[in-house]
Amino acid sequence: MVTRKPPPNDAQLNLFTAVFTDIATRDTQDTMEVPFLSLSKKPRFTPITYKSDTAEITVSGGAPFGIATIWDWDLIMWLLSQVRESLDQGENASRKIRFHPHSFLKAARRAIGGVQYQRLDDAIKRLKNTTVVTTLRATRGRTVMFSWLEYGELERDEQGRIQYATVVLPEWLFEAVSDNRLVLSLHPDYFLLTGGIERWLYRFIRKQAGSNRAGWGWYFQTLYERSGSTQRFSDFAIALREIAAKRTLLDYALTIQEKDGREYLHAKRAIEVADQPEPEVMPLTPAPQFLHLRTATYEKAKELVPGYDVYTLEADWKEATKRNGVLVANPDSAFLAWCRKVGARPTRIARKGSKGCG
DSSP states (O other), rough: OOOOOOOOOGOOOEEEEEEOOOOOOOOOETTTOOOBBBOOOSSSSSOEEEOOOEEEEEEETTTTTOOOTTTTHHHEEEEEEHHHHHTTOOOOOSSSEEEEEHHHHHTTTOOOOHHHHHHHHHHHHHHHHHHEOOOOHHHHHOOOOEEOOEEEEEEEEETTTTEEEEOOOHHHHHHHSSSSGGEEETTTTTGGOOHOOOOOOOHHHHHHTTTHHHOOOHHHHHHHHHHOOOOHHHHHHHHHHHHHHEEEEETTEEEEEETTTTEEEEEESSSSOOOOOOOEOOEEEEEEEEOOOOHHHHHHHHHHHSOOOOHHHHHHHHHHHHHHTOOOHHHHHHHHHHEEEEEEEGGOOOOEEEEEEE
């Protein structure tokens, strides 16, 4: 009998049990600055579409469940946090995860009861039902397609309530959370935010502004396009003003300012820092760049500039690219060219162990 060889991914996934408690909540950076989720608790069946010079995204979810919401994403973040914690502790992790609903509900700071169990049940269905088609973080010329949950299995008690759930994360998410550089931690009170736009805005600011000393600013139209909201722009702008009127959004201070006759939202970490430079404002029609490098590129960079921390060089390169508004067609080639310049100007870049640029 002649048989063909099984595909590389044919091996059965190991089962990973979510057991960590009181850990930081993590999210993947790719999902924080472009629209992937519905911001409304009303079922959304209209696809989310987004296109820039560097990425295309289409998110769809048909009846009866619709597209996954930003509240459903709490489960994904918790699962990703479990995986990341296991990896940080030097333990194995898997895309196939088994968990008890009580553990998730407690971590997400939700009440423990029948209503919340049913909401979790519905969330799992929407996450499984949602299909993502994107070129983001895909090899040049390729498109990836997946659901937020590849598989779900629910074990129920006699009353029909979930006792245990087993789910499988898509490769796209698992690859991101496996790389610590593609993950950010969120404020512990994030789960207490109630508004969809409010939740989206915090995640967006956390990714875009980070700990920038001067903060960062975005025109309202930019925020509207990045959110994927189904609201009218005028209603979305009102929601932004209401959020900004509270002055803070968790650990970020918010103000509405004006530049070139247009209003923009400015955000920075809510700490006092002396001698801060002028804040930067995103252009009205930004072209976000997702400058991810291949593993082989890091190895080549180490050969080009031995003795340097290539990850520090990568951060400096990305910062210079953003600051100068450079559109990068081939990130790997561009980064290696940057490394060659660094080799010619060794005193301009910090070496390993240095605290920063001189």
